[in-house]
Amino acid sequence: MDVDRFLAELQADRHYRKQLVVHHILPPRPARTAELDPPMPGELAQALAREGIRQLYTHQVAAVDAARAGRDAIVVTGTASGKTLGYTIPIVETILADRQARALCLFPLKALAADQQRKLADLGLWRSVRVGTYDGDTPEHDRRSIRQNAHVVMTNPDMLHQAILPHHSLWADFLANLKYVIVDEVHTYRGVFGSHAALVFRRLLRLCERYGSRPTFLCSSATIGNPVELAERLTGRDDWVFIDENGAPAGQRHVVVWNPPIVNEAAGLRRSGAVEATYILADLVEQGTRTLAFTFSREEAELVLRYLRAALDSRGPGLVAKVAAYRAGYLAAERRELERQIGEGELTALVSTVALEAGIDIGALDVAVVIGYPGTLAGFWQQAGRAGRRGDESLAILVTRSSLVDQFYAQHPEMLWSRPTEEARIDPSNVYILGGHLLCAAHEQPLTDADLERFGPGAADLLPIFVDEGYLTKTSTGWMFCADCYPAGSLNLRSATDERWQLVEEGTGRVLETDEGTRIWDRYYPGAIHLHQGEQYLVKETSVERRQVVLEAVEVPYFTNPALHIDVAVLETTSERPLGPLTIGFGDVVVTRQTIGFQQIATKGREILQAFDLSCPARTMETAALWITPSAQLQEQLMAHGHDLLGSMHAVEHALAAALPLVALCDVRDVQGSSTLDHPNLGPAATFLYDTFPGGIGLAERGYEAIEALWRRTLEVVASCPCETGCPACVQASFCGSANQPLDKAGALAVLWAGARSEHRSTDDADGRR
Numbered sequence: 157m158d159v160d161r162f163l164a165e166l167q168a169d170r171h172y173r174k175q176l177v178v179h180h181i182l183p184p185r186p187a188r189t190a191e192l193d194p195p196m197p198g199e200l201a202q203a204l205a206r207e208g209i210r211q212l213y214t215h216q217v218a219a220v221d222a223a224r225a226g227r228d229a230i231v232v233t234g235t236a237s238g239k240t241l242g243y244t245i246p247i248v249e250t251i252l253a254d255r256q257a258r259a260l261c262l263f264p265l266k267a268l269a270a271d272q273q274r275k276l277a278d279l280g281l282w283r284s285v286r287v288g289t290y291d292g293d294t295p296e297h298d299r300r301s302i303r304q305n306a307h308v309v310m311t312n313p314d315m316l317h318q319a320i321l322p323h324h325s326l327w328a329d330f331l332a333n334l335k336y337v338i339v340d341e342v343h344t345y346r347g348v349f350g351s352h353a354a355l356v357f358r359r360l361l362r363l364c365e366r367y368g369s370r371p372t373f374l375c376s377s378a379t380i381g382n383p384v385e386l387a388e389r390l391t392g393r394d395d396w397v398f399i400d401e402n403g404a405p406a407g408q409r410h411v412v413v414w415n416p417p418i419v420n421e422a423a424g425l426r427r428s429g430a431v432e433a434t435y436i437l438a439d440l441v442e443q444g445t446r447t448l449a450f451t452f453s454r455e456e457a458e459l460v461l462r463y464l465r466a467a468l469d470s471r472g473p474g475l476v477a478k479v480a481a482y483r484a485g486y487l488a489a490e491r492r493e494l495e496r497q498i499g500e501g502e503l504t505a506l507v508s509t510v511a512l513e514a515g516i517d518i519g520a521l522d523v524a525v526v527i528g529y530p531g532t533l534a535g536f537w538q539q540a541g542r543a544g545r546r547g548d549e550s551l552a553i554l555v556t557r558s559s560l561v562d563q564f565y566a567q568h569p570e571m572l573w574s575r576p577t578e579e580a581r582i583d584p585s586n587v588y589i590l591g592g593h594l595l596c597a598a599h600e601q602p603l604t605d606a607d608l609e610r611f612g613p614g615a616a617d618l619l620p621i622f623v624d625e626g627y628l629t630k631t632s633t634g635w636m637f638c639a640d641c642y643p644a645g646s647l648n649l650r651s652a653t654d655e656r657w658q659l660v661e662e663g664t665g666r667v668l669e670t671d672e673g674t675r676i677w678d679r680y681y682p683g684a685i686h687l688h689q690g691e692q693y694l695v696k697e698t699s700v701e702r703r704q705v706v707l708e709a710v711e712v713p714y715f716t717n718p719a720l721h722i723d724v725a726v727l728e729t730t731s732e733r734p735l736g737p738l739t740i741g742f743g744d745v746v747v748t749r750q751t752i753g754f755q756q757i758a759t760k761g762r763e764i765l766q767a768f769d770l771s772c773p774a775r776t777m778e779t780a781a782l783w784i785t786p787s788a789q790l791q792e793q794l795m796a797h798g799h800d801l802l803g804s805m806h807a808v809e810h811a812l813a814a815a816l817p818l819v820a821l822c823d824v825r826d827v828q829g830s831s832t833l834d835h836p837n838l839g840p841a842a843t844f845l846y847d848t849f850p851g852g853i854g855l856a857e858r859g860y861e862a863i864e865a866l867w868r869r870t871l872e873v874v875a876s877c878p879c880e881t882g883c884p885a886c887v888q889a890s891f892c893g894s895a896n897q898p899l900d901k902a903g904a905l906a907v908l909w910a911g912a913r914s915e916h917r918s919t920d921d922a923d924g925r926r
Contacts (some may be wrong), residue, residue, distance in 0.1 A: 157445055157522040161549045173417035175675050180411045188403035190217040196245055204278040213403030216242045223374055226607040227396040230375040232383045235541025237404035239376040243338050250335055251285050251307045257332050259308045261338040266291045267516050269310040289314050303327055313353045318644045321600055324363045341514050342377035343534055343568040345390055347853045350582035350647040354390045355593035358610050378538045381579040386591040389582055390759040407544050410551045424879025429557035430460050433527045439599040440523055447505040450539045458687030461507045463849040465690055478504040484511050485669040513538050515790040528557040529565055531817045533577045560814035560882030564873045569755045581854045585614045588851030595627055595643040602634035617874055645741045661670040662708045677751045677772045678718055680705040685716045714765055719753035722830040724844045726837040735911045742860040745781040750774040780852025782860040784843045794903050801841055804903025806831040807887035809843045813868040827855050871908040
């Protein structure tokens with residue numbers, strides 16, 4: 157692909173309005189190789205040579221050396237740098253030397269496990285090294301053979317948790333001879349999923365000790381701010397070899413930030429990032445350029461596909477059939493077929509969610525279009541790195557949205573490549589997560605005092621509760637599981653609930669996709685429009701009894717957006733501190749959430765066509781939150797200057813929530829907010845930011861800890877926004893449950909400046925004391 161020519165064509169187009177903010181070029185990187193000492197076995201060397209691999213990169217050799225020494229190691233290098241070979245070589249050479257040796261390879265996605273099994277099979281060593289994929293799609297008749305005969309088992313943490321550890325007696329020989337545990341894509345083990353996985357790994361190591369093995373961990377990760385700390389917290393081990401010098405070559409990489417033009421000067425409104433990206437994607441598809449586009453959500457992926465097909469319909473025959481969507485929720489068979497089609501060139505472009513962010517091999521791609529900043533620098537570079545995976549020249553385009561964070565990077569694009577990547581945060585001590593794993597561990601074998609140390613200080617406090625509830629009983633051998641249930645079966649690693657709902661097409665009964673129960677009333681309320689592969693479906697029925705959503709195929713000129721009512725009550729204040737005339741608090745809260753209506757919004761023009769009232773079931777959740785309360789004096793000043801008090805605090809809520817990914821590794825929807833007047837616990841006005849997962853996962857806590865930095869970043873972006881009354885780039889939020897009403901940007905700025913001035917005063921005081 158000639159990147160310079162393509163960008164020149166975009167800028168020469170009659171619709172170009174200086175959207176190109178920056179064109180940054182990352183120079184090519186030469187390969188740096190090294191030799192293994194001693195060399196790998198001849199059988200393995202010959203197998204790699206047949207695949208065109210005759211030399212190893214320096215980071216691959218470092219990983220093999222660590223594995224040979226029995227050292228836990230984590231490799232942190234860029235996308236498509238050959239990290240997997242760093243653990244494939246020690247696995248294979250260990251098995252060739254010891255036929256009883258076993259390895260467990262864990263991947264966050266089933267597709268990744270299948271992809272790696274294919275690559276290992278391509279080495280042609282199947283007579284010497286038997287490999288099996290053990291996941292939910294593995295036929296029952298194959299599972300026994302894999303347990304008994306496979307040297308290498310490819311699986312995911314979910315299957316390890318629900319199907320392997322609870323039945324460890326069937327895996328006794330495997331666990332007794334386990335030499336390596338591979339954890340691929342470690343950077344994805346954050347938040348709720350990472351906290352669950354950390355406890356699964358503790359359960360695994362506990363059973364390995366029972367059977368007399370101590371496996372070595374070999375991990376790989378994209379770049380994050382705390383890879384070693386994350387590996388330590390995941391595994392409970394603290395002596396790691398850290399490998400981050402990338403020896404793999406890379407072609408020249410072009411990074412472009414593309415900011416949609418302002419279409420309403422008075423309101424400061426920009427063209428939708430999804431619409432803007434559609435024009436770029438249509439040009440790429442028309443030229444036959446292999447492209448992967450990333451979107452923020454399932455709904456946006458479907459909407460962009462719908463826009464793209466409409467744009468391609470007039471450009472030439474057959475182009476509409478060259479694009480498709482790819483996302484979670486689709487059935488496994490449909491996803492595997494899409495992977496095959498893009499890999500073999502039947503499709504030119506896929507519009508995906510983060511489901512394709514991980515390293516599933518879908519062939520060589522020329523361009524990655526990232527529609528909206530994905531929330532973390534690690535995520536951005538992982539998505540951008542999907543292009544040019546064969547070392548060729550590549551292009552990554554960040555098409556910014558109107559959100560605060562996106563516009564921050566439009567104003568400071570150099571921060572994309574100069575700012576350190578964020579840290580991954582997990583909290584295995586979260587009692588909502590820990591409790592379930594203690595029951596699973598007790599079900600596997602009685603819990604001892606030594607086990608309680610492994611699971612952390614909060615474990616001992618939970619045992620009396622489980623005894624009272626009839627789940628555990630104290631015996632001479634420890635705390636034994638005594639309930640008539642299967643605890644692993646009711647504990648989902650990916651979310652706070654194990655509920656899975658089916659989306660069924662009316663008339664045919666065909667299951668289109670599945671979804672988790674936590675989002676049902678946000679997405680599938682009566683009258684909602686749902687998209688699947690760009691086709692519209694009307695929600696006809698949402699059945700709690702059947703856990704089923706019935707959909708009718710329709711064609712309408714609108715999409716829908718829910719109206720939400722959120723109430724937050726403080727249960728306990730853990731910490732509190734002043735920020736000038738404001739008080740910042742942190743603690744435990746209970747959140748009540750209810751869908752109370754929805755809007756029909758025109759697909760073209762985005763105007764509101766009609767609004768409807770609903771009364772869907774309310775959902776409650778206990779979680780962690782930070783809150784902000786203005787002093788009585790600040791409230792009086794705001795109202796004296798004509799500011800709307802609730803509108804001011806509501807705008808501050810949106811701006812802080814949108815800026816939180818700048819200080820914490822999270823998605824903007826991992827933390828939500830609520831603002832209210834006359835709060836029963838906190839007084840006349842209060843603004844909350846709370847974790848969207850029961851018990852909290854440390855994100856609101858991180859915001860509380862870094863409130864000064866968060867406050868500065870928020871003020872900088874809001875104050876520099878040219879709009880007068882507020883826009884999506886500063887204080888409006890696309891996911892606001894009250895349709896961004898009321899909002900007072902000027903009042904929000906007054907609040908932000910008040911907090912910022914106090915910080916400057918405290919800094920000046922400190923300078924004076926020095």
